[in-house]
Amino acid sequence: MNERETLKINGLGHLEIGGADAVDLAKKFGTPLYVFDEAHIRNMMRVYKKTIDEEYDGNGLVLYASKAFSCKAIYAIANEESVGVDVVSGGEFYTALSAGFPADKIYMHGNNKLLRELEFAVDNGIGNIVVDSYSEADVLDELAGKRGIKQNVLIRTNPGVEAHTHAFVQTARTDSKFGFSINDGAAEEMTKHILSKKNLVLKGYHCHIGSQIFEKQSFVLAAEKVMDFIAKMKKSSGFEATELNIGGGFGVWYTDEDPKLKLSDYADYLKALIGAVKSKAKEHKLNNPYLLIEPGRSIVGEAGITLYTVGAIKDIPGIKKYVAIDGGMFDNPRYALYQSKYTVLLADRANEKNTERVTIAGKCCESGDVIAVDVPLPEAKTGNILAVLTTGAYNYSMASNYNRNFIPAAVLVKDGKAEYIVKPQTYEDIVRNDVLPERFKK
Numbered sequence: 146m147n148e149r150e151t152l153k154i155n156g157l158g159h160l161e162i163g164g165a166d167a168v169d170l171a172k173k174f175g176t177p178l179y180v181f182d183e184a185h186i187r188n189m190m191r192v193y194k195k196t197i198d199e200e201y202d203g204n205g206l207v208l209y210a211s212k213a214f215s216c217k218a219i220y221a222i223a224n225e226e227s228v229g230v231d232v233v234s235g236g237e238f239y240t241a242l243s244a245g246f247p248a249d250k251i252y253m254h255g256n257n258k259l260l261r262e263l264e265f266a267v268d269n270g271i272g273n274i275v276v277d278s279y280s281e282a283d284v285l286d287e288l289a290g291k292r293g294i295k296q297n298v299l300i301r302t303n304p305g306v307e308a309h310t311h312a313f314v315q316t317a318r319t320d321s322k323f324g325f326s327i328n329d330g331a332a333e334e335m336t337k338h339i340l341s342k343k344n345l346v347l348k349g350y351h352c353h354i355g356s357q358i359f360e361k362q363s364f365v366l367a368a369e370k371v372m373d374f375i376a377k378m379k380k381s382s383g384f385e386a387t388e389l390n391i392g393g394g395f396g397v398w399y400t401d402e403d404p405k406l407k408l409s410d411y412a413d414y415l416k417a418l419i420g421a422v423k424s425k426a427k428e429h430k431l432n433n434p435y436l437l438i439e440p441g442r443s444i445v446g447e448a449g450i451t452l453y454t455v456g457a458i459k460d461i462p463g464i465k466k467y468v469a470i471d472g473g474m475f476d477n478p479r480y481a482l483y484q485s486k487y488t489v490l491l492a493d494r495a496n497e498k499n500t501e502r503v504t505i506a507g508k509c510c511e512s513g514d515v516i517a518v519d520v521p522l523p524e525a526k527t528g529n530i531l532a533v534l535t536t537g538a539y540n541y542s543m544a545s546n547y548n549r550n551f552i553p554a555a556v557l558v559k560d561g562k563a564e565y566i567v568k569p570q571t572y573e574d575i576v577r578n579d580v581l582p583e584r585f586k587k
């Protein structure tokens with residue numbers, strides 16, 4: 146047990162999250178249900194903020210990467226924790242504003258931001274836009290000019306460091322739809338382009354090297370590459386970046402193949418990164434840039450679980466045993482998308498030993514609709530409550546109404562008490578935007 150432990154097993158042998166009995170939650174709110182532990186989310190935001198405060202004189206800002214889990218409540222929590230956010234669409238930006246989140250602490254990303262998204266962002270005073278194409282720079286300059294404002298921007302760079310969980314590779318030119326490569330001169334060209342724009346204020350550079358990363362050195366290397374680039378740009382064009390945004394990507398525990406990190410481990414990632422930035426600044430005689438990080442998964446991932454009710458069970462002797470749940474790829478498409486691994490357990494029989502290996506199947510009309518394959522579990526019975534762990538990130542935010550299933554509700558647990566932060570859908574929601582033209586109405 147460490148200080149971020151969200152889950153435990155209580156005296157009834159039930160799974161508990163944030164002090165709330167998961168079986169009670171399933172009874173009260175129904176399943177499928179996303180459950181989030183507020184304390185865990187806040188602890189994660191705090192450890193990053195505290196590390197910047199202590200190790201970097203507070204000269205920076207934590208941005209919660211809200212694509213991991215976006216709804217009004219999470220922006221309200223971020224705001225209370227003095228954390229900024231990044232958004233990647235007009236929809237995320239709108240959600241943040243609807244929760245009263247201050248626009249000047251919002252950064253907008255995207256490789257193909259739409260005109261209407263840029264207009265909406267600029268009209269509402271967005272703090273920074275991370276520019277990712279020439280056309281975007283041109284459009285943004287024009288929008289800002291028409292409004293008589295100067296828009297702060299960063300350039301998304303590609304430092305040629307690619308991280309994959311436990312390993313990283315350095316490449317001369319990364320094949321990515323994101324960013325401008327530092328190694329081949331594209332980032333330098335883009336810098337000149339932005340500097341030539343009257344209505345854009347270039348603050349600095351952004352990079353994001355990947356997700357679910359445990360290799361400290363990959364963050365360090367990326368920071369060093371971008372700092373070297375900042376020095377190079379200062380020499381060649383006289384422009385010294387005042388902001389460095391190093392992206393997100395810190396890993397979380399999904400299964401015992403992953404390390405289970407403590408708060409101090411996350412602080413250590415950031416310390417290593419800060420150390421690299423400081424020593425490069427010293428080496429190149431640069432000012433320490435205002436530092437931004439964008440953790441998403443590590444803030445909400447382990448804070449969330451999904452509860453389901455076990456339905457049909459199908460044993461195909463010698464092949465597989467399928468345990469079907471009342472959810473599936475419509476609430477968690479990550480196995481279907483990336484074969485992501487999850488830990489599952491029976492929330493109402495959490496003390497029992499695992500006795501078999503089963504495949505957790507969803508209810509969609511799709512053979513690929515599974516949540517976990519050949520995972521250990523006690524012999525499940527119809528009606529048991531199944532919990533899938535570490536579903537706080539990229540589950541609700543990736544959910545759909547496929548097969549016209551309902552996107553599950555989400556509840557937030559604080560001091561053992563749960564309340565809705567996303568309410569359940571209804572059949573009325575399912576047909577809300579459908580239009581039946583007059584000629585079909587007899």
Ligand SMILES: *Cc1c(COP(=O)(O)O)cnc(C)c1O
Nearest residue numbers: 210353356393394439440441442
């Ligand atoms: C997805 C993303 C993040 C967050 O990544 P995590 O792995 O969830 O921490 C941060 N920045 C950018 C630009 C991203 O696209």
